[in-house]
Amino acid sequence: MNNTKIKIIEAAEVEFAINGFSGASIRSITSSAGVNTAAINYHFGTKEDLFKEVFRYRIEPINTERMAMLDEAYAKNEGRPLPLVEVVEIIIRPLFTKLIGEDSNNFYFLRAMGKGMGEERDFMKSLHRDVMQKVIERFSQAISESLGNPDFKKIGYGMHFLSCILVGAMMKHGNLEQMSCGEVDLTHTQSLIDHLITFISGGLKSISEMDQK
Amino acid sequence: MNNTKIKIIEAAEVEFAINGFSGASIRSITSSAGVNTAAINYHFGTKEDLFKEVFRYRIEPINTERMAMLDEAYAKNEGRPLPLVEVVEIIIRPLFTKLIGEDSNNFYFLRAMGKGMGEERDFMKSLHRDVMQKVIERFSQAISESLGNPDFKKIGYGMHFLSCILVGAMMKHGNLEQMSCGEVDLTHTQSLIDHLITFISGGLKSISEMDQK
DNA sequence: GTTTGATTCAAACAAATGTTTGAATTTGGG
DNA sequence: CCCAAATTCAAACATTTGTTTGAATCAAAC
Numbered sequence: 314m315n316n317t318k319i320k321i322i323e324a325a326e327v328e329f330a331i332n333g334f335s336g337a338s339i340r341s342i343t344s345s346a347g348v349n350t351a352a353i354n355y356h357f358g359t360k361e362d363l364f365k366e367v368f369r370y371r372i373e374p375i376n377t378e379r380m381a382m383l384d385e386a387y388a389k390n391e392g393r394p395l396p397l398v399e400v401v402e403i404i405i406r407p408l409f410t411k412l413i414g415e416d417s418n419n420f421y422f423l424r425a426m427g428k429g430m431g432e433e434r435d436f437m438k439s440l441h442r443d444v445m446q447k448v449i450e451r452f453s454q455a456i457s458e459s460l461g462n463p464d465f466k467k468i469g470y471g472m473h474f475l476s477c478i479l480v481g482a483m484m485k486h487g488n489l490e491q492m493s494c495g496e497v498d499l500t501h502t503q504s505l506i507d508h509l510i511t512f513i514s515g516g517l518k519s520i521s522e523m524d525q526k
Numbered sequence: 527m528n529n530t531k532i533k534i535i536e537a538a539e540v541e542f543a544i545n546g547f548s549g550a551s552i553r554s555i556t557s558s559a560g561v562n563t564a565a566i567n568y569h570f571g572t573k574e575d576l577f578k579e580v581f582r583y584r585i586e587p588i589n590t591e592r593m594a595m596l597d598e599a600y601a602k603n604e605g606r607p608l609p610l611v612e613v614v615e616i617i618i619r620p621l622f623t624k625l626i627g628e629d630s631n632n633f634y635f636l637r638a639m640g641k642g643m644g645e646e647r648d649f650m651k652s653l654h655r656d657v658m659q660k661v662i663e664r665f666s667q668a669i670s671e672s673l674g675n676p677d678f679k680k681i682g683y684g685m686h687f688l689s690c691i692l693v694g695a696m697m698k699h700g701n702l703e704q705m706s707c708g709e710v711d712l713t714h715t716q717s718l719i720d721h722l723i724t725f726i727s728g729g730l731k732s733i734s735e736m737d738q739k
Numbered sequence: 740g741t742t743t744g745a746t747t748c749a750a751a752c753a754a755a756t757g758t759t760t761g762a763a764t765t766t767g768g769g
Numbered sequence: 770c771c772c773a774a775a776t777t778c779a780a781a782c783a784t785t786t787g788t789t790t791g792a793a794t795c796a797a798a799c
Contacts, residue, residue: 317746331646336548339787349748354788356746428644431697433544470721477694478687484644485690508683511736512729519728520721530776552757562778567758569776 318356320346325367330424334364334432361436368429368440371422376448378407383455394458398514401475404452405509408479409502427483430476449476460521471517482509531569533559538580543637547577547645574649581642581653584635589661591620596668607671611727614688617665618722621692622715640696643689662689673734684730695722 324346328337339360343350357363382403386395409423429437449472457468482505537559541550552573556563570576595616599608622636642650662685670681695718 481690515732516725
């Protein structure tokens with residue numbers, strides 16, 4: 314990919330992370346990328362197109378890895394249902410570790426995407442559908458199996474909470490000054506991942522064991 | 527409170543809910559409230575001041591009720607640690623039920639606040655600190671007791687996830703067209719509350735039982 | 740070296756932004 | 770009824786917004 318395009322994408326991640334889609338401006342992105350104001354429209358089309366490109370540029374390798382890891386785990390288990398924590402770990406780990414070391418924009422990317430998921434614009438909804446739907450369906454199925462195929466409504470709630478907590482955690486990850494709840498240094502990615510996996514697995518298990526009403 | 531002020535607050539909730547703080551404009555709020563463009567600046571000061579007022583107007587009664595419920599539960603239990611689900615329920619239930627029946631802006635308010643919590647502007651950080659800090663500290667303590675006072679770091683993570691999941695759930699609550707994961711009708715508040723309480727309690731419990739490293 | 744296509748640039752575009760102004764209107768107490 | 774304060778209003782303010790334009794610059798192939 315073009316040099317200018319990459320500079321724009323990386324600057325855009327930072328701006329989108331801090332200010333969200335609406336709050337980030339073309340000029341703040343281009344000036345911090347050190348390119349001309351018109352460069353975004355020339356290379357990407359519109360501001361929305363830029364956001365989509367940033368989203369895809371980062372999330373697609375993550376989703377590819379997730380799918381591959383799930384395939385591999387199922388192969389190793391000869392098609393039997395996987396332990397719940399294993400499935401949850403496959404959802405979470407690539408999200409936080411894939412980019413570490415490759416470049417340092419990782420923190421910003423997660424926050425940008427977390428905020429983007431909250432946007433209710435049409436382009437964001439269809440982007441989410443295009444990029445995430447297959448992955449969500451696949452992992453819903455895997456989690457359902459791990460939990461012994463409970464009522465499907467429970468899986469729906471579980472996946473909803475899982476996505477909520479990931480969006481929330483992504484939005485705040487790496488942002489040290491963030492509010493919430495003292496004491497926790499959200500830049501310690503490894504510890505965050507461990508606790509996230511434990512929390513989500515425990516939550517899903519509890520829901521699957523709920524009394525039916 | 528003045529009639530115009532209330533009309534503005536209610537219109538602002540809707541606009542902030544759909545478009546976030548940056549995405550909502552003074553003119554869209556005033557025109558859907560049926561008041562003059564200058565009314566916001568006259569009655570509230572700035573756009574930020576309006577957001578703060580909306581936030582306080584809704585969240586303060588909720589927090590008052592939360593504190594009262596916690597006091598009452600402790601009194602009934604003669605000061606002994608409460609069951610975890612009870613504490614979690616006190617955090618969650620007032621958030622979703624307080625406004626139901628009183629008016630129908632409830633859904634919008636939750637989404638507006640959920641998105642607002644994601645804003646990284648200074649005014650939002652200090653607003654959060656002013657309005658939420660005491661409540662968070664109090665409930666951190668209560669949850670810690672319910673879990674048998676585990677390592678404080680675990681409570682930190684737990685409260686972080688709890689806040690993440692609430693923000694995420696609020697952001698999407700009542701927004702039917704939302705993405706995420708089919709099958710779940712997020713407007714069925716009662717069922718959502720039950721599942722939320724179960725999920726969060728299960729997650730917190732799992733974290734408290736984690737191996738120390 | 741010339742030519743062709745891709746890229747960059749400064750400048751301008753119209754529209755939307757939050758806020759202010761000062762005159763008009765409404766309100767309520769004396 | 771009158772006055773003074775509070776409120777509403779249309780209009781304008783200066784910025785900022787996303788996007789477009791057309792000339793200038795660059796790159797590479799012939």
